[in-house]
Amino acid sequence: MPAIGVFALQGDVREHLATLTALGADAFPVRRPEELARCDGLVLPGGESTTMAKLARTFDLLEPLRERVSGGMPTFGTCAGMILLADRILDGAAGQETIGGLDVTVRRNAFGRQVDSFEADLELTGLDEPVHAVFIRAPWVEEVGAGVEVLAEAEGHPVAVRQGHLLATSFHPEVADDGRIHRLFLDLVQG
Template sequence: MLSKSTSQPTIGVLALQGDVREHHRMLGHCGAVPVTVRRPEELLAVDGLVIPGGESTTMVKLATAFDLLEPLRKRVADGMPTFGTCAGMIMLADRIRDGIEGQETIGGIDMTVRRNAFGRQVDSFEADVSLEGFHPGESSHPFHAVFIRAPWVEEVGPSCRVIARVASGEAAGRIVAVRQDHLLATAFHPELAGDVRVHDYFVELVKEA
């Protein structure tokens, strides 16, 4: 049940690393009430959660230090709508390639993600991605995406739906956004794009949960 109303869900942004302020701004534009999440009690108070970019191994260590890793796993498993961007995508993956030995995730999405697939920080770039399966009319033009040390998705299971691929260039066709039930993940940073479509899609997902 939404904590305020069906038109204004409360959505947390995991504030361990990454573009927390930018996600707050985008969620606010889409009609949600954004709040910061650093503690288990704050996690329990939200209708949905955004896991921003950062460094996935560091993020796991910080989540463990803040006693958040197991509560995150439980809320995701219990059906809390969750949106992971870049490192957040890695955190929601059931399987990782090129991770460090013993690297943990929250899990929940039946996919294999390759860490740093597009290269290191110096290889960051921008590219158009083609949106698939969005609401009618929302996929009619490409989404200009920002990739920073980004992963990509190499394999998806039968319950995981592809919603965006790189439109052109050397990486054309690579899967960079997926949805599985209440979980959404992008390899890129939609909070930096000035385009609210992906955040709006997630806010609608939270309302429908």
């Protein structure tokens, strides 16, 4: 049973923990470096990307996160988590930091504000049936590096990508009562 941490300083942590636990993972919140150290894989949830990065720095988690991600720990970022994994951000806050590792340029709040939130059924590489995607102040991928596989698009923009041990979605699979994307991540961890 893989030990999967969910970054828990800010964001929609409970939903990820519930989905991962239902799939048989040993899922737990990560707020300190010693909790990060026991992770076989990590989920960076949706939330507020600038706040998450600032809190990670305040709680001495930013450098350990960068080390684990660059060292090959499987990591799954959703919405703000995608922004945290991105090497480059457009429309970010001044001085906004990321964990990095994913060779993409992400545009923050690309689909608009909270009132512009929407849902769509998307074809996603690796899944037989479309996935119901919930977009809330979501980013999109503006450009991908050579090693990045685009798994799904919405409105002509990549919204799910994979690069080696990293998986990221612009949308929130944890709120859709569908564990298939989390299952893809667990397969990556156990692969």
